Amino acid sequence: MHCSRGIFVVLEGIDGTGKSTLVKTLAKRLGENKRTVHETFEPTATWLGDAVRRSWKENVDPRTEALLFVADRCEHTLKIEQWLQGGNWVISDRYRDSSCAYQGAYLSKEMGVARACEWVDHLHEGTALEPDLVIIIDAPPKITLARLEERDKLEKFEKQGYLETVRAVYLHLASKKGRHLVDGTRSLNDVADDCWSLMEKYL
Ligand code: ADP
Ligand code: TYD
Numbered sequence: 001m002h003c004s005r006g007i008f009v010v011l012e013g014i015d016g017t018g019k020s021t022l023v024k025t026l027a028k029r030l031g032e033n034k035r036t037v038h039e040t041f042e043p044t045a046t047w048l049g050d051a052v053r054r055s056w057k058e059n060v061d062p063r064t065e066a067l068l069f070v071a072d073r074c075e076h077t078l079k080i081e082q083w084l085q086g087g088n089w090v091i092s093d094r095y096r097d098s099s100c101a102y103q104g105a106y107l108s109k110e111m112g113v114a115r116a117c118e119w120v121d122h123l124h125e126g127t128a129l130e131p132d133l134v135i136i137i138d139a140p141p142k143i144t145l146a147r148l149e150e151r152d153k154l155e156k157f158e159k160q161g162y163l164e165t166v167r168a169v170y171l172h173l174a175s176k177k178g179r180h181l182v183d184g185t186r187s188l189n190d191v192a193d194d195c196w197s198l199m200e201k202y203l
Contacts, residue, residue, distance in 0.1 A: 006036075006084040007202045008129060010095040011195070012170065013137035014163045016144030017184040018191055019093045022137070025192045026199065030089050033203060038083040040076070041093035048072040062106035066120050069099045074127040081129065096121070096128050097136070097173050105165040113172050130178065132202060135195050136170050137184035144184075 009026070011019040023039050030037040043049035052068045060068075073096065083090050100117045107116035141163035174181040182194045 004087060006086070006088045006090060007133070007199075008080065008084055008131045009089065009091045009199060010097070010131045010134045011091065011093055011137060012095070012097045012101070012134060012173075013139070013184060014101075014141060014144055014167050014170070016148040017137035017139050018188055019137060021188060022192055022195060023091050023093050025188070026195055027091055029192075029196055030091075030199075035089050035203070036087065037089040037091060039091055039093075040080065040083075042076060042095060042098065043069065043072050044076050046072070046075065048075055062103050066099055066103040066123060069103065070123045070127065073099070073124070077128055092131075095131060095134075096124055097134060097170070097179070099123075100173060101166045101169040104169045105162060108165065108169065113169055117169060117172065132178070133198060134179045135198060136174050136179055136181050137191060137195075138167070138170065138174075138181055139184035140164075141167065 011022055013019055020041065023041070027037045027039050043052040048068075049072050052065070052072050055065050055068050080090050080092070100120045104113065104116040104120050107119060110116075111119065141160045145160060145163070171181075173179055180198050182191060182198075184191055
């Protein structure tokens with residue numbers, strides 16, 4: 001049976017912007033519209049994702065960390081390709097822009113935001129896909145951290161000052177091709193509706 005290629009959607013944003021919750025809501029809506037969908041996330045649940053998580057405990061250079069994320073993404077991309085070839089939609093909680101934003105935020109101190117983004121992005125040459133749609137959910141860390149504190153899940157990246165920089169890099173990326181910014185300070189329903197109207201165009 002011939003299937004046309006699926007659509008690749010990525011949700012981006014700082015921790016606690018609602019990405020993992022939204023992936024589920026949006027996948028459900030796709031199902032209601034008779035589309036098959038594969039939900040996924042990064043860092044992945046494979047040994048390469050474990051290598052990334054291990055590096056947080058080892059205090060490695062941000063460049064090393066970026067390379068580990070890219071290695072995890074390279075294998076993830078091969079799977080995403082297969083799902084898309086099978087005609088499935090794919091929604092990923094984080095992809096390439098996460099590395100630009102998070103590792104770029106570290107490197108921006110020494111090279112500025114634009115160059116840091118470019119450096120990280122270059123690492124992906126020949127290994128990552130261009131998503132059909134990247135939705136950046138935007139909210140200040142003060143709001144998202146309060147949500148996460150409720151969940152008692154404060155980890156390495158979840159520090160306000162650092163997340164302010166990460167958010168600034170996301171806002172820099174938002175003006176680039178294929179990216180859309182959605183205001184994540186509103187109710188999850190409103191945020192999901194905005195994401196859905198961007199996705200509907202591809203149905
Ligand atoms: P992320 O995957 O971006 O880290 P989650 O989907 O895990 O975010 O959400 C983190 C927490 O914040 C969850 O308890 C979720 O219910 C809550 N949350 C997320 N977005 C909103 C929102 N717009 N309004 C209220 N609570 C939210
Ligand atoms: P994630 O599991 O999405 O955490 P959360 O559910 O709290 O948002 O991601 C773990 C952390 O990894 C998150 O703080 C962002 C960070 N990260 C990077 O620094 N670079 C990357 O390329 C990716 C994919 C994630």
